[in-house]
Amino acid sequence: MEQKALWIVGAEAVDPEKGLRFPADLYVGEGKILGIFSGGLRSAASEIGPEAERLDGQGLILSPGLVDAHVHLRDPGQTHQETIETGTRAAIAGGVTSLLCMANTTPVLDNPSVLRQVIERARREGSCRTYPVAAVTERLEGRRLAPLELLAEAGAVAFSDDGKAVGDLVLMKEALQRAKALGKRIISHCEDSTQPARSRSAEWKMVERDLDLALQTGGLLHLAHLSLRESVRLVRQAKREGAPVSAEVCPHHLVLTQEDEGRYGTLAKMYPPLRSPEDREALREALSDGTVDVIASDHAPHAAQEKISSFLDAPNGIIGLETLFSLSFSALVESNVLSLPELLGKLSFHPARIFGLPAGRLEVGGPADLVLWNLRVRRKVEKFFSKSSNSPFLGWELPGAVDTVGVGGRIVFRGGRFLGH
Numbered sequence: 343m344e345q346k347a348l349w350i351v352g353a354e355a356v357d358p359e360k361g362l363r364f365p366a367d368l369y370v371g372e373g374k375i376l377g378i379f380s381g382g383l384r385s386a387a388s389e390i391g392p393e394a395e396r397l398d399g400q401g402l403i404l405s406p407g408l409v410d411a412h413v414h415l416r417d418p419g420q421t422h423q424e425t426i427e428t429g430t431r432a433a434i435a436g437g438v439t440s441l442l443c444m445a446n447t448t449p450v451l452d453n454p455s456v457l458r459q460v461i462e463r464a465r466r467e468g469s470c471r472t473y474p475v476a477a478v479t480e481r482l483e484g485r486r487l488a489p490l491e492l493l494a495e496a497g498a499v500a501f502s503d504d505g506k507a508v509g510d511l512v513l514m515k516e517a518l519q520r521a522k523a524l525g526k527r528i529i530s531h532c533e534d535s536t537q538p539a540r541s542r543s544a545e546w547k548m549v550e551r552d553l554d555l556a557l558q559t560g561g562l563l564h565l566a567h568l569s570l571r572e573s574v575r576l577v578r579q580a581k582r583e584g585a586p587v588s589a590e591v592c593p594h595h596l597v598l599t600q601e602d603e604g605r606y607g608t609l610a611k612m613y614p615p616l617r618s619p620e621d622r623e624a625l626r627e628a629l630s631d632g633t634v635d636v637i638a639s640d641h642a643p644h645a646a647q648e649k650i651s652s653f654l655d656a657p658n659g660i661i662g663l664e665t666l667f668s669l670s671f672s673a674l675v676e677s678n679v680l681s682l683p684e685l686l687g688k689l690s691f692h693p694a695r696i697f698g699l700p701a702g703r704l705e706v707g708g709p710a711d712l713v714l715w716n717l718r719v720r721r722k723v724e725k726f727f728s729k730s731s732n733s734p735f736l737g738w739e740l741p742g743a744v745d746t747v748g749v750g751g752r753i754v755f756r757g758g759r760f761l762g763h
């Protein structure tokens with residue numbers, strides 16, 4: 343179908359790369375941003391001919407679509423929890439136009455043919471751009487490395503055994519070296535199984551080991567879902583020493599603390615667990631001083647009956663795509679830790695830069711993956727597009743709503759609804 347050109351007029355644009363916000367009209371065509379006009383040139387947009395569609399952005403914020411670096415789509419294998427179709431729709435509803443999906447599916451994304459199938463299916467069934475992360479080790483067993491070179495060739499954007507750490511130091515070192523030669527990053531789930539389960543040392547000891555390995559090898563390391571002040575302190579130090587490391591936190595660790603386990607039960611069970619108010623403060627600080635680069639959801643769907651069990655037996659994780667922006671906005675912008683452009687940097691420009699994705703920038707010639715945000719409203723979290731609803735934030739009133747989402751210049755979501763093609 344022929345796609346009409348599009349003018350988005352009257353919005354306030356945010357450029358998360360330059361950290362700017364400014365009134366602008368955008369001209370979009372052929373799936374790309376073709377023009378960004380601010381100031382005096384805006385009048386040109388008022389004479390839009392019939393060849394272009396006009397989208398009114400008055401009172402709205404216009405930004406690049408978010409890039410979520412940590413999503414479990416559960417497909418193939420656990421499709422009662424989520425599918426490529428439902429997970430990517432949840433993404434769009436949350437303003438996420440690109441996501442990285444993790445390898446712990448059934449089968450595991452540890453061979454090129456499974457990986458290619460996911461890429462192919464995401465193209466057909468998915469609503470947003472989907473970039474699979476392949477396994478570091480075969481079947482995530484931590485015994486033998488997966489064929490990293492073939493996986494990269496098949497389209498893996500990074501490697502991770504997320505859900506587990508790569509416990510074997512020699513394997514992790516070789517993985518960092520081989521991934522580096524491919525220009526790819528290893529995403530580490532830092533959990534040392536020789537330490538007491540869910541303890542502080544289980545996280546920071548693995549952070550320490552991986553940072554050492556990154557310094558030794560020059561390998562590109564991304565530390566997923568950090569939750570402790572010790573962890574961010576170690577990252578800050580390693581970055582000073584020149585380690586090629588990037589770090590991520592999740593909104594739930596910025597909003598909740600371990601006390602919330604009493605209130606939300608198994609809906610507050612995740613790995614790493616919720617921590618103390620001092621840790622939460624340290625994470626916010628680490629975002630503000632640049633120690634932490636990325637905010638990602640760690641979207642982890644589980645069916646209702648799976649979370650109805652004792653805290654000990656319940657699976658880890660909560661869904662997060664649809665609350666990623668609002669929770670982060672409330673924890674960071676409303677409490678003056680980050681400016682709005684800085685926040686959008688952590689949610690789009692930086693993850694795109696770190697994983698080498700064509701996203702997260704507001705630039706002429708770049709893909710027109712765009713979101714219009716309404717930041718004047720508060721929205722009650724009531725229902726999800728995700729197939730699962732394991733979220734402690736149900737019933738919360740959160741700031742900001744997704745008004746409109748475009749992917750490749752095509753408006754796919756508007757006013758809470760998906761548009762047909």
Ligand SMILES: [Zn+2]
Nearest residue numbers: 504505531566
């Ligand atoms: Zn993890």
